[in-house]
Amino acid sequence: MTIIINMRDGIDERKLRIAARLIREGKLVAFPTETVYGLGADALNESAVRRIFEAKGRPADNPLIVHISSFSQVHELAREVPEEAKMLAREFWPGPLAIVLPKSEIVPKVTTGGLDTVAIRMPANKIALKLIELSGRPIAAPSANISGKPSPTSAEHVAEDFYGKIECIVDGGETKIGVESTVIDLTEWPPVLLRPGGLPLEEIERVIGEVRVHPAVYGKKVDVAKAPGMKYRHYAPNAEVIVVEGSREKVGAKIRELVEEFKSKGLKVGVIGSADYGADEFFFLGRSVEEVARNLFKALRYMDRAGVDIVIAEGVEEKGLGLAVMNRLRKASGYRIVKA
Ligand code: AMP
Numbered sequence: 229m230t231i232i233i234n235m236r237d238g239i240d241e242r243k244l245r246i247a248a249r250l251i252r253e254g255k256l257v258a259f260p261t262e263t264v265y266g267l268g269a270d271a272l273n274e275s276a277v278r279r280i281f282e283a284k285g286r287p288a289d290n291p292l293i294v295h296i297s298s299f300s301q302v303h304e305l306a307r308e309v310p311e312e313a314k315m316l317a318r319e320f321w322p323g324p325l326a327i328v329l330p331k332s333e334i335v336p337k338v339t340t341g342g343l344d345t346v347a348i349r350m351p352a353n354k355i356a357l358k359l360i361e362l363s364g365r366p367i368a369a370p371s372a373n374i375s376g377k378p379s380p381t382s383a384e385h386v387a388e389d390f391y392g393k394i395e396c397i398v399d400g401g402e403t404k405i406g407v408e409s410t411v412i413d414l415t416e417w418p419p420v421l422l423r424p425g426g427l428p429l430e431e432i433e434r435v436i437g438e439v440r441v442h443p444a445v446y447g448k449k450v451d452v453a454k455a456p457g458m459k460y461r462h463y464a465p466n467a468e469v470i471v472v473e474g475s476r477e478k479v480g481a482k483i484r485e486l487v488e489e490f491k492s493k494g495l496k497v498g499v500i501g502s503a504d505y506g507a508d509e510f511f512f513l514g515r516s517v518e519e520v521a522r523n524l525f526k527a528l529r530y531m532d533r534a535g536v537d538i539v540i541a542e543g544v545e546e547k548g549l550g551l552a553v554m555n556r557l558r559k560a561s562g563y564r565i566v567k568a
């Protein structure tokens with residue numbers, strides 16, 4: 229049975245205590261963060277964490293991010309805390325940035341996918357922070373979707389994937405950012421961007437200087453011993469996805485051409501982007517890159533419900549949040565990219 233706690237109109241601490249108790253008892257609780265919904269469990273409880281992997285169908289070597297509500301928890305979870313971690317935390321926490329550090333003894337290897345490092349983040353969402361605080365535990369939480377599917381940006385998305393399979397869903401309405409956190413590895417020098425996300429790389433470099441971008445971020449096939457999560461297909465709807473990249477005018481013309489081509493083959497075509505280009509189904513992603521990020525996963529889930537055979541996605545410029553958006557789109561497409 230799944231308890232759904234409605235907290236769209238603000239925090240109800242009495243109800244949140246129920247969810248916090250479930251975390252302490254080793255149960256699974258999905259909750260909102262500013263990025264996407266997380267599927268949470270006590271990060272220090274091995275069997276609880278194992279249930280996250282089972283529920284999601286997540287490969288055991290794909291590490292989880294551990295969520296905290298106070299900076300002091302970093303010292304419990306990490307063996308060493310470099311000055312750069314403090315600088316980044318001071319500037320960006322709570323916020324969409326996960327910091328990878330050498331893990332301490334108390335963090336089970338199940339949580340870190342077998343690695344000797346742990347990713348830590350303080351989310352900028354009042355419900356999430358209060359839940360962590362009330363539970364008195366660091367909470368391990370990957371995105372609350374079946375592994376491989378688009379991440380959830382609303383409680384309805386979580387229910388689609390997990391209703392009846394987890395103990396609780398806390399409904400805090402739609403998430404603000406819409407793509408997952410940025411992951412930065414501080415166990416190497418220079419620091420390495422492992423996953424672009426809700427905090428733009430430019431912002432991080434402003435605080436700690438030059439960051440190396442892991443080649444897997446751009447879809448290079450590499451041996452990713454450091455962050456095994458990067459090797460899995462991700463964010464994908466059931467329909468096939470094609471991403472069209474290039475200058476704005478050319479992209480529009482190319483999408484129109486592809487839409488015609490697929491329609492003439494009798495396929496039902498969906499477009500996600502700034503215009504419909506003659507498609508059967510269309511989801512307007514937004515005017516700014518922030519709006520595009522917020523709508524991206526919702527648009528992909530929408531196309532599945534609409535039953536399209538193929539989704540054509542309009543690329544955006546890889547600046548600011550655009551790097552995270554393009555990373556998600558390319559992965560969703562399995563790297564079927566058309567250059568216009
Ligand atoms: P998810 O929570 O589903 O968005 O996935 C979390 C992602 O964070 C993983 O797929 C990894 O890419 C990254 N991550 C988490 N922990 C670590 C770690 N210890 N080292 C490197 N990357 C990590």
Ligand code: MG
Nearest residue numbers: 370371379408
């Ligand atoms: Mg995920």
